[in-house]
Amino acid sequence: MSPMIKRRKFLQQLGIGSSGLIIGISLLESCTSDVRSGVSPIPEFMNGFDVDGASQIGEYIQIKPDGNIFVNIVKHEMGQGVASGMLGIIADELDADWSKVNLIYTPPITGLDNWAGGSTSTLKQWDIMRNAGALVRKLLVNQAAAIWNISSDECYTESNHVIQKGTGEKIEYGQLVEGIRYDEETVGEVKLKDPKDFKFIGQSFQNNTIPDMVLGRHPYAIDVQLPNMKYAVIERVPVWGGKLIDFDATEALKMPGVEKVVPIEGLVVDSNSHIRPGVAVIANNTWAALEARKLLKINWKLGGKRHIVHENFLDEAYRLLNTPEGEHSHSEGERSAMQEADSTITHTYEFPYQHHACMEPLNATAMFDEHTCEVWVGTQAANYMIRNITKHFGVPEDQIKLHCHPSGGGFGLRYWASHGMEALMVSKAAGGDLVKMMYSREDDIKFDFPNPLQICKHTVGLKNNALDSWHIKSIIDNWGGLLAWMIYDIPNKYAEQIQVDGFTQMSAWRSVMANAESFATECFIDEVATEVGKDPLKFRLEYLKTGIHELNHKFPFNYDRMRHALELAAEKSSYGKVLGKNTGQGIALFPYMHGNGYGAAVAEVSVHQNEVKVTKIDIAIECGLVVNPDFVKKQMEGGVIWALTALFYGGTEYKNGVVARSNFHDNKLLRINEVPQIEVHICESTETQPWGVGEIAPPVIYPAVCNAIFAATGKRIRKLPLNGALL
Amino acid sequence: MAKYNISVNENRFEIDATPSTPLLWVLRDIVGLTGTKYGCGIGQCGACTVHMDGESIRSCSIPISDINSANIRTIEGLANGYLHPVQQSWIDEQVPQCGYCQAGQIMSAVALLEKNTNPTEEEIKSNMAGNLCRCGTYPRIIKAIKAAASKIK
Numbered sequence: 114m115s116p117m118i119k120r121r122k123f124l125q126q127l128g129i130g131s132s133g134l135i136i137g138i139s140l141l142e143s144c145t146s147d148v149r150s151g152v153s154p155i156p157e158f159m160n161g162f163d164v165d166g167a168s169q170i171g172e173y174i175q176i177k178p179d180g181n182i183f184v185n186i187v188k189h190e191m192g193q194g195v196a197s198g199m200l201g202i203i204a205d206e207l208d209a210d211w212s213k214v215n216l217i218y219t220p221p222i223t224g225l226d227n228w229a230g231g232s233t234s235t236l237k238q239w240d241i242m243r244n245a246g247a248l249v250r251k252l253l254v255n256q257a258a259a260i261w262n263i264s265s266d267e268c269y270t271e272s273n274h275v276i277q278k279g280t281g282e283k284i285e286y287g288q289l290v291e292g293i294r295y296d297e298e299t300v301g302e303v304k305l306k307d308p309k310d311f312k313f314i315g316q317s318f319q320n321n322t323i324p325d326m327v328l329g330r331h332p333y334a335i336d337v338q339l340p341n342m343k344y345a346v347i348e349r350v351p352v353w354g355g356k357l358i359d360f361d362a363t364e365a366l367k368m369p370g371v372e373k374v375v376p377i378e379g380l381v382v383d384s385n386s387h388i389r390p391g392v393a394v395i396a397n398n399t400w401a402a403l404e405a406r407k408l409l410k411i412n413w414k415l416g417g418k419r420h421i422v423h424e425n426f427l428d429e430a431y432r433l434l435n436t437p438e439g440e441h442s443h444s445e446g447e448r449s450a451m452q453e454a455d456s457t458i459t460h461t462y463e464f465p466y467q468h469h470a471c472m473e474p475l476n477a478t479a480m481f482d483e484h485t486c487e488v489w490v491g492t493q494a495a496n497y498m499i500r501n502i503t504k505h506f507g508v509p510e511d512q513i514k515l516h517c518h519p520s521g522g523g524f525g526l527r528y529w530a531s532h533g534m535e536a537l538m539v540s541k542a543a544g545g546d547l548v549k550m551m552y553s554r555e556d557d558i559k560f561d562f563p564n565p566l567q568i569c570k571h572t573v574g575l576k577n578n579a580l581d582s583w584h585i586k587s588i589i590d591n592w593g594g595l596l597a598w599m600i601y602d603i604p605n606k607y608a609e610q611i612q613v614d615g616f617t618q619m620s621a622w623r624s625v626m627a628n629a630e631s632f633a634t635e636c637f638i639d640e641v642a643t644e645v646g647k648d649p650l651k652f653r654l655e656y657l658k659t660g661i662h663e664l665n666h667k668f669p670f671n672y673d674r675m676r677h678a679l680e681l682a683a684e685k686s687s688y689g690k691v692l693g694k695n696t697g698q699g700i701a702l703f704p705y706m707h708g709n710g711y712g713a714a715v716a717e718v719s720v721h722q723n724e725v726k727v728t729k730i731d732i733a734i735e736c737g738l739v740v741n742p743d744f745v746k747k748q749m750e751g752g753v754i755w756a757l758t759a760l761f762y763g764g765t766e767y768k769n770g771v772v773a774r775s776n777f778h779d780n781k782l783l784r785i786n787e788v789p790q791i792e793v794h795i796c797e798s799t800e801t802q803p804w805g806v807g808e809i810a811p812p813v814i815y816p817a818v819c820n821a822i823f824a825a826t827g828k829r830i831r832k833l834p835l836n837g838a839l840l
Numbered sequence: 841m842a843k844y845n846i847s848v849n850e851n852r853f854e855i856d857a858t859p860s861t862p863l864l865w866v867l868r869d870i871v872g873l874t875g876t877k878y879g880c881g882i883g884q885c886g887a888c889t890v891h892m893d894g895e896s897i898r899s900c901s902i903p904i905s906d907i908n909s910a911n912i913r914t915i916e917g918l919a920n921g922y923l924h925p926v927q928q929s930w931i932d933e934q935v936p937q938c939g940y941c942q943a944g945q946i947m948s949a950v951a952l953l954e955k956n957t958n959p960t961e962e963e964i965k966s967n968m969a970g971n972l973c974r975c976g977t978y979p980r981i982i983k984a985i986k987a988a989a990s991k992i993k
Contacts, residue, residue, distance in 0.1 A: 192937035
């Protein structure tokens with residue numbers, strides 16, 4: 114990508130019009146205190162800092178007279194480190210003193226894409242952040258040069274100072290801001306740094322959110338505390354699609370602390386997302402609300418989903434796999450080539466529903482008024498929430514004040530608007546009370562929108578001892594669709610899917626369908642290698658091209674980056690080394706094309722008396738230009754553990770349409786004493802921009818571990834989860 | 841409802857609560873200390889860990905009526921003008937990701953190190969097994985506890 118960016122395009126990305134007058138007003142004005150909403154005289158939440166006396170540059174950066182720099186974080190911080198990553202990028206172009214760089218969790222900015230998902234936040238913001246930092250630096254330099262009455266070329270910048278070449282005289286940034294006036298005409302071309310001059314980017318700079326976390330003051334939405342705030346929990350209809358008939362709150366209302374009990378109507382937000390009807394208990398503390406909820410007597414009309422029996426649902430799914438029906442997803446070459454194969458190999462893999470179980474349960478605080486409303490929430494998609502509030506509640510977009518909080522985990526669940534909207538519905542039903550609506554852990558599991566069940570049947574056809582055709586048929590429950598990233602160099606490919614309608618609504622989940630599809634593809638290719646008598650690594654390399662080729666995605670697939678990750682994982686794990694009895698290594702690779710990142714892993718397991726212990730994971734990532742290697746390592750470590758949890762404890766069960774699991778005793782997560790040794794290896798890359806990181810690890814872990822189990826025991830795993838750690 | 845006089849981080853609070861209210865919700869909703877987190881309510885995740893007279897407890901599972909005159913210490917009470925060595929280690933090792941479980945992790949780690957100044961890796965794992973982390977920061981937690989232990993020694 115070109116290091117220069119056209120001014121107009123940049124300004125469009127800032128959400129600012131191209132008229133000079135608008136720019137002059139919105140850019141570089143000294144900020145006075147924000148206008149407070151008449152409805153709620155509550156200070157603008159800004160991570161502890163206020164804006165008095167600051168200069169605001171566009172929507173991204175403010176610099177105060179004391180030299181402190183504030184960056185508006187427009188992407189949701191949910192533990193992936195995007196907030197600090199963005200700070201690092203801006204700080205580098207700005208030549209800022211890192212100790213003076215601070216972040217603000219900004220309310221959503223109209224026209225800016227604030228959706229955080231698909232491992233795309235950093236790659237999408239890369240150019241914008243760099244240009245914002247570089248523009249500000251240039252304005253500061255121009256201002257200093259004007260004060261010194263010299264040319265800008267006679268200045269350079271370092272650590273929050275503009276410095277005169279030769280004399281070494283310097284001015285701190287804070288001392289320059291008051292005088293700056295932005296004029297599009299005179300500012301001229303903004304040049305980005307040569308990457309060899311990066312000071313932060315590529316270094317393991319520290320994450321700015323961590324000090325607040327260790328002090329217990331990172332501002333999660335669940336911690337919001339406001340005057341006159343009430344606490345609410347909702348008893349929701351247990352079966353998706355069911356209805357509220359009536360309720361009796363007499364006993365609940367007797368409980369000390371309980372103030373109101375109100376019905377919540379169901380709502381179809383959009384085709385993918387419904388809000389369940391229910392009954393909300395509003396109290397002056399959380400415990401009273403939780404306890405009083407138990408005393409509600411409610412009549413539901415549960416609806417048809419209660420009749421779904423999972424065994425029958427699965428039987429039907431497997432039946433569909435073997436019918437000719439299917440919706441085309443991807444193809445290359447000739448579909449009919451399979452019929453001409455000398456022999457075929459077929460296996461089917463089942464990846465179950467998965468829960469999110471973010472440590473911070475869903476919650477939002479809200480105050481509803483039909484003319485104006487306010488919500489405090491952690492959301493991966495602030496603009497989506499605002500649009501739906503307008504659409505369903507009629508409040509104009511410019512009258513919705515959304516306070517964006519970092520969260521205790523998103524993983525795809527915090528994309529949906531339901532929790533923010535539910536809080537507004539509770540407030541509305543309660544006559545405009547300011548209400549903190551929280552999901553209990555039980556609510557969070559039972560009303561989760563799980564990752565869809567996905568069953569993939571793979572077939573290869575051999576011709577003259579080479580792989581000539583490859584078919585995938587996938588059954589997926591009602592969300593997303595077959596990714597069909599079929600990367601092996603087999604001339605005839607065909608992928609099709611059937612969407613089925615399960616017991617509840619589905620959702621994105623970390624790495625989405627790449628989990629199920631990598632599990633299937635990489636176990637399958639391993640099985641094929643074994644069945645034709647080839648080494649699993651050599652076989653894969655034989656069927657990986659080089660160069661760049663179109664794949665079933667908007668980003669083309671880069672075989673060289675993929676091979677690089679595979680080879681690095683193999684090398685670092687000494688793949689193929691001799692191991693003891695009941696011990697084995699397994700290898701897997703998969704791209705994550707939404708973020709154009711590439712991952713490969715080698716797992717080492719030992720199996721004793723049918724119990725699997727994962728002893729080591731070597732995982733490699735090719736993610737392009739690395740903004741912060743330590744941030745990458747953390748995402749990979751975390752992604753490995755995420756996948757191991759799903760491998761051993763994942764899935765879900767339901768009866769009469771109700772999720773059976775309810776808390777961490779039955780929806781288990783991996784614990785600290787179950788973690789293998791994890792080594793992360795980051796490929797050196799020639800890419801000139803960052804690519805995705807957060808979702809690259811999980812997909813390769815399931816097949817790497819299952820292939821290792823095969824190496825150790827001769828047993829193939831085609832269905833997850835494992836039964837705890839037992840085979 | 842009843843009146844309780846409790847000591848939290850060496851400050852006294854007189855509060856009104858129903859006797860069954862877990863300490864967790866008294867701390868969060870009544871005293872206003874939100875550093876201690878709700879994760880599960882049944883003592884399975886450890887996010888609510890605080891110290892009661894120096895012992896690590898799951899505040900979601902202890903009713904306010906059982907607190908009496910015990911000294912409660914929360915995450916907010918660890919730093920005493922300067923960071924506790926465990927907090928500093930957590931920063932040095934860059935442990936947290938989303939951070940939600942980390943107050944509980946830190947409180948459990950502090951309690952461990954107050955009893956055992958040089959725990960083995962196995963002792964760390966078994967003592968910390970009650971604290972869940974969804975983001976997968978476990979390897980760094982182990983590393984940070986070892987680093988803090990060597991500093992405290």
